[in-house]
Amino acid sequence: xxxxxxxxxxxxxxxxxxxxxxxxxxxxxxxxxxxxxxxxxxxxxxxxxxxxxxxxxxxxxxxxxxxxxxxxxxxxxxxxxxxxxxxxxxxxxxxxxxxxxxxxxxxxxxxxxxxxxxxxxxxxxxxxxxxxxxxxxxxxxxxxxxxxxxxxxxxxxxxxxxxxxxxxxxx
Numbered sequence: 001x002x003x004x005x006x007x008x009x010x011x012x013x014x015x016x017x018x019x020x021x022x023x024x025x026x027x028x029x030x031x032x033x034x035x036x037x038x039x040x041x042x043x044x045x046x047x048x049x050x051x052x053x054x055x056x057x058x059x060x061x062x063x064x065x066x067x068x069x070x071x072x073x074x075x076x077x078x079x080x081x082x083x084x085x086x087x088x089x090x091x092x093x094x095x096x097x098x099x100x101x102x103x104x105x106x107x108x109x110x111x112x113x114x115x116x117x118x119x120x121x122x123x124x125x126x127x128x129x130x131x132x133x134x135x136x137x138x139x140x141x142x143x144x145x146x147x148x149x150x151x152x153x154x155x156x157x158x159x160x161x162x163x164x165x166x167x168x169x170x171x
Contacts, residue, residue, distance in 0.1 A: 001066055001105070005114050008061035008073075013050055016061060019073050020045045023097035028157070031134060036158025056081050062114055064098075064107050072098035074111040078122060084153060084166070086128055091119040093129040112145055119171055126171060130155065130164035142167050 008016055021041050029037050043049065053059050058081035062074045075095040077083065082092040093115050098107045119127050130153060131138050147167040155164045 002068070003107070003110060004065045005062050005074075005110065006065065008054065008063055010051070010054060012061070012063065013047060013054065015063070015070060016050055016054075016073065017045050017047060019063075019070055019097070019099070020050070020095070023072070023099060026100050027097065027135070028132075032157050033160070036160050039158035040156075059094075060118070062111070064111055064114075066102055066105070066107065070099075071102035071105075072096075072107050072111060074114060076115050076118060078124070083130070084128075086126075089123075089125040091115065091122065091124045091127050093127060096129070108141060109145070116169075116171060124171070126168050128166060128168040130166055133163045133165055139165065139167075145169070 024041065024045070025037065053075070054061060058079045059075065059077050063070045064072045064074070073095065074093065077092040077094050078090075079088060082090065083094060084092070086092065093112070096108060096111050096115070098111070115127055128150070129142070129147070131142060132155065133152070147169045149165050150168045151166040152163050153166060155162045
């Protein structure tokens with residue numbers, strides 16, 4: 001399998017929207033009300049919102065390609081783009097998703113390593129992320145990769161308040 005990671009740009013906007021909706025829907029639709037899923041997807045993955053996020057110099061998106069097919073993506077934030085104030089020495093992984101048919105092939109690890117590499121290049125001392133308390137598969141993955149739970153914050157799926165664990169890895 002040929003693996004390649006590429007930084008996204010404006011030409012990738014529609015592919016970013018498509019993979020964002022697909023992977024979020026595949027991951028969470030079976031545990032959430034359809035109207036809450038729709039509200040979140042419409043807000044988070046509309047083209048105007050994604051364009052705004054892509055234009056933020058403190059945020060970056062990356063696609064991971066498997067044999068030239070997009071297999072997943074990563075969004076990182078530094079400085080004031082972080083969704084929580086975790087300090088200037090932190091890098092946030094806001095999104096890390098792998099398509100269903102590419103899971104269990106190590107792509108998540110590649111994407112996580114990409115974030116780690118960027119954090120080191122930017123002289124960050126920790127990487128952090130929020131993960132839904134009911135996403136046991138993801139929590140187990142992050143623990144395996146050296147993250148520890150360090151808190152929690154609210155995440156809104158439509159009008160439903162949910163709890164995300166904040167997990168941190170010191171580097």
